[in-house]
Amino acid sequence: MRTDLVIERFEPDRAARAGFAAYHDVVKACQAADRPGEPTLPLEELIGRLKKPMPGMGRAVHWVGLRHRDVVAVAEVFLLDEENSDIAMVNVKVHPEHRRAGIGSALLCAILPELKAQERRVIEGGDVVAGTAGQLWADAVGFRQVRRVVRQALITATADRTRWDVPVPGGYRLEYWEGTAPENLIESYALARGAIRDAPLGDSGYRWPEYTVERVRAAEAELRSQSMLQRLVVAVHEASGAVAAFTELCVHPRRPDWGYQRDTAVVAEHRGNGLGRCVKAHMLRRLVTDAPEVRWISTTTGAENMHMIRVNDEVGYTTLPTLIAVQGELTAVEARLGAVRRSPAVRSRIDRPGNGSGDRQRGTSGRVADGS
Known part of the structure; x- marks a missing residue:
């Protein structure tokens, strides 16, 4: 566990451009490691999605993990509604240079109180790329694989x-x-x-x-x-x-x-x-x-x-690396991560309004499982 990790809420409506750029740096690094060769999500598109989630995803909440004021990991929660109001779609991304240090687990621990407050019973993540560090982390944390998703793309110029x-x-x-x-x-x-x-x-x-x-x-x-x-x-x-x-x-x-x-x-x-x-x-x-x-x-x-x-x-579609959807009961995940959550090595500022939204941030992003 990194002793210098700070976890904060990220508020897109209050964030400065520097914060979005840092968030984007994490997204780009994770994509380069886990989805090489695919088009990178543009910064402006990322900003738009963070400020207003894509239709059908419900309300979104965001966190960041920082080391020495640099954002090295992000977590994103979609609070689904209607038929799925007991599910939280949780996505975590950890910069490849900072994986295997317990950062993803610490982020997940930090967001559990919010999920309980929102009366979510189940945690699901659908953005785990098969065969990557994210899959290893999801397995280690105790999520079970519930579905495999085939991703396909069509390039109109060459179709x-x-x-x-x-x-x-x-x-x-x-x-x-x-x-x-x-x-x-x-x-x-x-x-x-x-x-x-x-x-x-x-x-x-x-x-x-x-x-x-x-x-x-x-x-x-x-x-x-x-x-x-x-x-x-x-x-x-x-x-x-x-x-x-x-x-x-x-x-x-x-x-x-x-x-x-x-x-x-x-x-x-x-x-x-x-x-x-x-x-x-x-x-x-x-x-x-x-x-x-x-x-x-x-x-x-x-x-x-x-x-x-x-x-x-x-x-004319071609197939891309497969995604794995994972799931865990909130209470089971909480029990599995209890030791991490009690660790004094992680400092949290998620209860202080405004933290994570100022100019000093240099990174931010989310999806359940791109490393731990």
Whole structure:
């Protein structure tokens, strides 16, 4: 255990640019070590995410670990809501030069009181890269692996666009919209979104949302509040007029060259007709025409969902290093880390308002398990 570690809260709304830059330094170093060759998260995008979490993640809370006033580690907590209000998504990053010194464990100990105060029962982390120091740390701390997640990316400049020449199956037509579902399709679209619940989640405690028209409209409004452009391609069953399949892709103005492939699902009674590949292929063809600035599209899929992984392969995605989702009951994690928490070697200032938000900070960032 480092005897000079100080743990503080990081307040994005009060932080100076120097603090964000230091946070970003930790993120970049962790990515270079654990995800070599991937595009680095830009500083401005990091600042935007810290000030306002990506839609669907709930409220976020942040901490930093400092040595000699330098930020060497960060921790980030997403307090999920609705069906998942008992779960805290906890992400920890430790600079590669400072790993294996107990810093990640000390950060985790420091945030446990907040999780208890928020009545969280389960801690989950989904950003552990398989085979890295993060996986070793998560195992050592006592988290269990509950799910493997396949990460895939498509680079539009080098993609084989002939793979997008996919005909629309007979009996269906495609519809496209941006931002707001049309009134004549909103009810069946909300029902179709519920098909995502068939996507496997392994042993994760996370529960898919129960989609209603109201929740769809609320989600659309949340995306608009962040100026995210949401694109939808849906397949409509001609005989019934109902949405049979959909795919969703978002682009944020802070990162206009990056597309976020979000949910794709096919309603059960319409599966086996090639609709998943069809809507994804037509989304890509539309995207490169309407938004040629988008150069990199990322997506994640549960490793058990071989069908969707195959669909992604067919339209040109390539596979990146696998992620591991980990989980632990809060009480069990607290007991496992009890000895660390009682150690006098770690000084904590997390109860003092304003600490961690001034100019003196030189680093900051988060995700459960990029070293300890």
